[in-house]
Amino acid sequence: MYYDCIVVGSGNAGSCAALSAKENGCQKVLLVDKCSPDWVGGNGYFTAGAFRIVHNGLEDLLPIVQNVTPEQAKRIDLDPYSREDFVEDIMRLSGRRSDPTLAASLVDNSRDTVDWLAGYQVPFILSFHRQAYEVGGRQKFWGGLVLSVEDGGKGLIAAEHKALKEAGVEIWFDCPVVKLLVQDNTVTGVIVHKDGSELSIESGGVILAAGGFEANSKLRVAHLGMGWEKAKVRGTPFNTGDCFAIAKDVGAKLVGDWASCHSTTWDFNAPEIGARNLTNQFTKSGYPLGIMLNANGERFVDEGEDYRNYTYARFGKAILLQSGGFAFQVWDAKMLGILRKEEYGDGVVEKIFADTIEALAHKLGEIGLIDQAQFAKTIQTYNSAVAQHKMENPHWNWDPAVKDGLSTQSSHLSLSPPKSHWAESIEKPPFMAVKVCCGITFTFGGLAIDPASAAVLSESGPIPGLFCAGEMVGGLFHNNYPGGSGLSAGAVFGRKAGASVSKGKATLRA
Ligand SMILES: Cc1cc2nc3c(=O)[nH]c(=O)nc-3n(C[C@H](O)[C@H](O)[C@H](O)COP(=O)(O)OP(=O)(O)OC[C@H]3O[C@@H](n4cnc5c(N)ncnc54)[C@H](O)[C@@H]3O)c2cc1C
Numbered sequence: 001m002y003y004d005c006i007v008v009g010s011g012n013a014g015s016c017a018a019l020s021a022k023e024n025g026c027q028k029v030l031l032v033d034k035c036s037p038d039w040v041g042g043n044g045y046f047t048a049g050a051f052r053i054v055h056n057g058l059e060d061l062l063p064i065v066q067n068v069t070p071e072q073a074k075r076i077d078l079d080p081y082s083r084e085d086f087v088e089d090i091m092r093l094s095g096r097r098s099d100p101t102l103a104a105s106l107v108d109n110s111r112d113t114v115d116w117l118a119g120y121q122v123p124f125i126l127s128f129h130r131q132a133y134e135v136g137g138r139q140k141f142w143g144g145l146v147l148s149v150e151d152g153g154k155g156l157i158a159a160e161h162k163a164l165k166e167a168g169v170e171i172w173f174d175c176p177v178v179k180l181l182v183q184d185n186t187v188t189g190v191i192v193h194k195d196g197s198e199l200s201i202e203s204g205g206v207i208l209a210a211g212g213f214e215a216n217s218k219l220r221v222a223h224l225g226m227g228w229e230k231a232k233v234r235g236t237p238f239n240t241g242d243c244f245a246i247a248k249d250v251g252a253k254l255v256g257d258w259a260s261c262h263s264t265t266w267d268f269n270a271p272e273i274g275a276r277n278l279t280n281q282f283t284k285s286g287y288p289l290g291i292m293l294n295a296n297g298e299r300f301v302d303e304g305e306d307y308r309n310y311t312y313a314r315f316g317k318a319i320l321l322q323s324g325g326f327a328f329q330v331w332d333a334k335m336l337g338i339l340r341k342e343e344y345g346d347g348v349v350e351k352i353f354a355d356t357i358e359a360l361a362h363k364l365g366e367i368g369l370i371d372q373a374q375f376a377k378t379i380q381t382y383n384s385a386v387a388q389h390k391m392e393n394p395h396w397n398w399d400p401a402v403k404d405g406l407s408t409q410s411s412h413l414s415l416s417p418p419k420s421h422w423a424e425s426i427e428k429p430p431f432m433a434v435k436v437c438c439g440i441t442f443t444f445g446g447l448a449i450d451p452a453s454a455a456v457l458s459e460s461g462p463i464p465g466l467f468c469a470g471e472m473v474g475g476l477f478h479n480n481y482p483g484g485s486g487l488s489a490g491a492v493f494g495r496k497a498g499a500s501v502s503k504g505k506a507t508l509r510a
Pocket of ligand 1: 008009010011012013014032033034035039040041042043044045046047048049050051052175176177178209210211212234235236238239240241242243279280440441442469470471472483484485486487488490
């Protein structure tokens with residue numbers, strides 16, 4: 001049995017790899033996934049569909065987005081996001097540990113790759129609900145991330161899999177890859193389990209796009225540390241890290257940050273693994289508009305440290321480390337209308353309301369708050385710090401679309417941790433709280449690849465016949481992550497991997 005290209009994983013990276021392999025000349029392309037057909041799309045299905053790319057502002061994006069009328073366009077403020085901005089965001093958030101060549105390759109190909117996906121009818125839109133606030137009658141985008149897909153990950157995977165079908169890519173579900181075939185130091189295929197037996201399939205090139213180890217609680221504890229067994233999995237239960245061991249067996253080099261991961265503020269009542277109806281709606285990212293307190297009634301992060309896109313990927317861990325591994329997000333009436341409906345709408349999350357902070361604390365006592373008096377005291381002190389800062393800066397205005405500088409730090413009173421931006425008082429009833437926990441998204445450690453070809457590297461150079469894309473790639477993200485980079489990275493390196501397999505085949509034919 002022979003295929004020109006075998007892709008492992010039906011998520012965004014694998015789909016892009018298979019489309020690219022086909023487009024660049026591979027005739028027989030097989031995509032295998034260990035999940036059943038109703039879990040198609042890996043973590044990609046669960047995403048918000050947000051893509052971080054380099055762009056030159058609104059005019060540059062209008063040709064690829066489908067949800068902006070000329071009338072609307074006149075009321076949009078959207079700054080360009082340059083190559084330097086994107087590179088600096090990756091470097092800054094990784095503590096300068098990201099592989100610079102890998103980061104540059106992602107950034108430099110991000111815009112072109114989105115154009116390429118739009119060519120496959122992926123329905124890109126401007127992300128009004130998630131990435132813009134209405135300020136003074138204008139839609140103001142913030143945080144560098146503006147592009148999304150209609151219907152989020154569901155829309156993305158539907159479009160990519162429609163394109164795969166039209167391109168004639170064969171897809172086998174319930175088909176885990178368990179081993180790579182190797183001949184003369186070249187990867188020549190895979191061994192899979194199919195219909196109860198083991199099957200060897202030869203191939204001109206194998207592309208691993210099988211996700212990280214986020215859904216494997218044993219590996220989480222082994223690499224991320226004790227406590228991580230308690231994290232809820234935000235997406236697919238099938239990303240259990242099998243392919244790292246499989247790749248290591250043929251000499252692949254493991255690189256990057258194996259000790260940390262992407263994890264977010266997640267609904268405490270969410271199921272233990274991703275749910276295919278609400279998917280990303282369990283995310284609770286409204287903390288910049290309010291504050292977060294732990295079971296002891298204390299704040300523990302700077303909720304306004306930066307735009308949500310730059311903090312949300314490590315606040316899950318911050319919550320996991322709190323007593324009981326949960327926290328409460330709290331707002332007053334001023335913010336309730338601004339919270340995103342898809343995350344905080346009726347029926348989406350359990351919302352606890354009260355007309356006084358003491359009454360709120362009492363209700364939260366029934367679901368885990370240990371120190372109700374401290375809870376009230378923390379909010380009182382927070383309010384005093386906000387008032388003091390306002391007194392010293394009477395002309396500063398609250399604006400969620402810019403880093404407005406409204407903080408809890410002034411000459412008379414400074415909090416630890418501070419709230420550095422968007423610090424508004426919590427004093428107008430009704431008050432609302434939501435209980436949150438840690439949701440793990442994906443892991444950062446992975447395989448070393450050549451940034452130009454996406455070839456998997458061993459200690460001595462590229463392993464012929466083996467390529468990698470998506471979450472399985474190591475060295476790009478460390479400790480933190482600029483929101484929307486995962487899909488862009490998966491698409492960029494998936495596309496490169498598919499083209500590389502085709503090129504290798506052309507070379508062989510020649
Ligand atoms: C809730 C949520 C929201 C997110 N939102 C965004 C967002 O808006 N923007 C963004 O950029 N990123 C987002 N992410 C991150 C994003 O999902 C990932 O970066 C990206 O989808 C990873 O793509 P991938 O193709 O590498 O992996 P996946 O899409 O997870 O695909 C991996 C596939 O490999 C299969 N597999 C695993 N092992 C084997 C094996 N041994 N044999 C065969 N198949 C195997 C799995 O079944 C799975 O289907 C989000 C993630 C989650 C969970």
